[in-house]
Amino acid sequence: MFASTRRARVFASALAAFALLGTTACSSGPTAEADAATDAGYNLTADQNRITTEPVEEIAAKVPQDIRDRGTLVVTGSAGTVPPLRFYADDDATIIGSETDFAHLIGNVLDLDVELTAADWAQNFVRIDSGEADLFISNVTVTEERKEKYDFATYRLDSLAVEVKKDSGITFEGPEDIAGLKVGVGSGTNQEALLVEWNEQNIAAGLAPAEILYYQNAVDYYLALGSGRIDAYVGPNPTSAFHALQSGETEVAGTFSGAGLDLQGEIAVLTKKDNGLIEAINEAINHIIENGTYAQVLERWGITSEAIEVSRINPPGLPKTS
Numbered sequence: 001m002f003a004s005t006r007r008a009r010v011f012a013s014a015l016a017a018f019a020l021l022g023t024t025a026c027s028s029g030p031t032a033e034a035d036a037a038t039d040a041g042y043n044l045t046a047d048q049n050r051i052t053t054e055p056v057e058e059i060a061a062k063v064p065q066d067i068r069d070r071g072t073l074v075v076t077g078s079a080g081t082v083p084p085l086r087f088y089a090d091d092d093a094t095i096i097g098s099e100t101d102f103a104h105l106i107g108n109v110l111d112l113d114v115e116l117t118a119a120d121w122a123q124n125f126v127r128i129d130s131g132e133a134d135l136f137i138s139n140v141t142v143t144e145e146r147k148e149k150y151d152f153a154t155y156r157l158d159s160l161a162v163e164v165k166k167d168s169g170i171t172f173e174g175p176e177d178i179a180g181l182k183v184g185v186g187s188g189t190n191q192e193a194l195l196v197e198w199n200e201q202n203i204a205a206g207l208a209p210a211e212i213l214y215y216q217n218a219v220d221y222y223l224a225l226g227s228g229r230i231d232a233y234v235g236p237n238p239t240s241a242f243h244a245l246q247s248g249e250t251e252v253a254g255t256f257s258g259a260g261l262d263l264q265g266e267i268a269v270l271t272k273k274d275n276g277l278i279e280a281i282n283e284a285i286n287h288i289i290e291n292g293t294y295a296q297v298l299e300r301w302g303i304t305s306e307a308i309e310v311s312r313i314n315p316p317g318l319p320k321t322s
Contacts, residue, residue, distance in 0.1 A: 042083065042301075046094040050104050051300065053293045055111035062280035063110050067134060072113045075103045076127045077138030079118035082218045082239045084301035085139055086118075098238070098301040102155055102285075103137045105293055106269070109284035120216060121188050128272050135281070136270040139236050141190040141258045142317035150270045151278035152314050155285050155294075157306040158258030158265030160191050161240035163250050164232045165225060172232075172254025174261070175201055180208035184221045184233040187214040190258055190265070190318050191234045197260075225250065238303045259318040266308065266315060278313055285311035 043049070060068070067073065077086050077099060086097040095116045107114035119127060127133040128150065142152045162172040171177065175198035185192045192214070199210045213230055215221040224230045226249065233240070237255050244250045259265030269285070271277045288294040289311065298304045 044090050044096070046089040046091040046096075048089070048094075048096055048101075050101055051293050051296045053105055053108045053288060053291060056109050056284070056287055057111075059109055059280055059283045059287060060111040062283065063112070064276040067112070067277070072115050073103075073107050073110065073135065074115045074117065074133045075100075075135045075137050076117045076119055076124045076133035077136065078121050078124065083242050084238055084303060085236060098297055098303060099137050099139065101297045101300070102269075102294075103135070105288045105297065106135075106281060106284045109287050110280060121186065128270065131272070134271060134275075134277060139267055140270045141265050142268050142315060143190055143193075143259075144317045144320050146270070147314055147317055149273055151273050151275075152268035152270055152317075153278055153282040153285055154266040154268040154308060154312050154315060156267040156298075156303070157308060158190075158267045159237035159255050159306060160194075160234060160258050161237040161255045162232050162234055162253045163225070163240040163244060164253045165228075166244075166249055166251045168231070168253075170232060170253050172256075176205075176207060177254070178202070178210045178232070180210065181231040182211045182213060182229070184213050184215050184224055184230040186221075186235060187216060193318065194258075194260055195234060238301070238306065242302070263316060263318070265318060266312070267306075282311050282313050 084098050086095060086099040088094065089096045095118060100116055103116065104114050117133060124136045124138065128136050141158045142154065164170040178195065178198060179202045183195060185195055195210070195212050199212065203209050213224070215224065221233050222243070225233050232253065240252050244252055257263060257265045269281050271281065295307065298307050
């Protein structure tokens with residue numbers, strides 16, 4: 001009985017199960033969610049009118065010659081993420097969100113066109129390894145293990161959230177609070193590694209084990225959360241905060257650093273190690289921080305709390321688990 005407009009269909013593909021998390025009143029369907037997002041100031045159309053900046057010749061000159069000759073920066077990222085990070089616009093084809101805005105700003109500084117592509121999480125690393133893509137920009141956390149194969153230039157703090165159904169009574173202040181819960185998480189992510197580590201600690205301390213369930217797409221984990229198949233979902237704080245606001249059916253039970261309790265994690269642009277790109281990327285990010293366009297993107301998508309003061313190359317990352 002939901003209205004089947006193009007805008008509603010696309011927003012539903014990004015936020016997936018919003019309409020199914022609550023009662024099936026027509027006013028709470030995908031169209032209402034899309035209207036709410038638009039009313040809140042989010043542009044969900046293919047015509048993004050992105051924030052732009054001018055090229056900087058001295059930074060652009062540091063890009064490897066083969067990429068400069070090509071004139072295009074190929075950027076890969078996850079296909080199944082949700083607003084406000086990386087999702088599909090109302091034409092079902094254009095990838096939009098804060099992560100794509102940052103990619104385009106970097107391209108502006110480097111005087112390169114940006115080609116956005118999408119793949120499942122693990123496949124993005126394969127694309128970087130093979131040279132099919134130059135950069136992976138999609139909420140990628142710096143980890144010590146990844147630093148062995150890849151170079152990083154940071155652009156955002158990494159905050160994770162524990163999202164639960166509203167009024168569930170679940171709160172999160174530390175690892176012991178996942179004991180006995182069914183917790184959803186994206187497979188292959190750093191939050192998975194943290195959950196596994198915390199679960200092992202809890203079991204060793206005599207607490208009830210958590211059941212960790214794995215998901216790749218928003219449609220799957222929000223359906224599971226809405227139906228009660230899981231008690232909580234752990235994912236990027238921006239997406240959980242956005243979903244909780246727009247759906248009205250969930251809430252954030254707690255937040256923590258993506259690198260764990262003892263280190264503030266950072267989100268970074270990932271590229272193949274020693275391919276000659278990272279210095280130019282790092283300087284491009286610092287340039288947009290200095291000229292204010294970086295802050296404009298954060299404000300545009302409601303993630304100003306994740307701002308950094310300076311981009312760093314290969315900072316300390318999430319420790320290895322073994």
